[in-house]
Amino acid sequence: MRERHTTETAVERHGTDRARQPRPGKPAEARRAVERAVTERCRATxxxxxxxxxxxxVLVASELTTNAILHGGGLTDFRVDVDGPSVRLSVSDRSDALPVVREPTDPQGRRRAGGRGWPIVCRLARDVRVSDLPSGGKCITVVVPLV
Incomplete structure (x- = not known):
């Protein structure tokens, strides 16, 4: 599997220690899954x-799932794992295209709607990895610090 890194640091794969979540149908469900996983871990520890x-x-999960739905041909997998002082999110979609940062204006100088999600993800996540999936599409895995 070819991996494309969008930051200099990459997330280590931990195999089966990540919990597969029911695939959210909308970003609100992804947000609730992250809230639930983090608060349960805080309560347990x-x-x-x-x-x-x-x-x-929660914002990173929302942006990743929104992008998968709007630009990635649909969400195909969603995982969240609270690992010590961070949360690892993995969101898969059907598109092989890398996420891009769009200019805030079009060539005519008009402001564009949207285009802010990927920069938000890259700013808030400590590590970002984009991996091709064997059956096509990609998986974006990020680590967001919780402290």
């Missing part, structure tokens, strides 16, 4: 949840 860090992780 009796550690406080940082509300700002949780908000970052």
């Amino acid at each position: 009796r550690t406080p949840c940082d509300a700002d860090a949780l908000s970052d992780a």
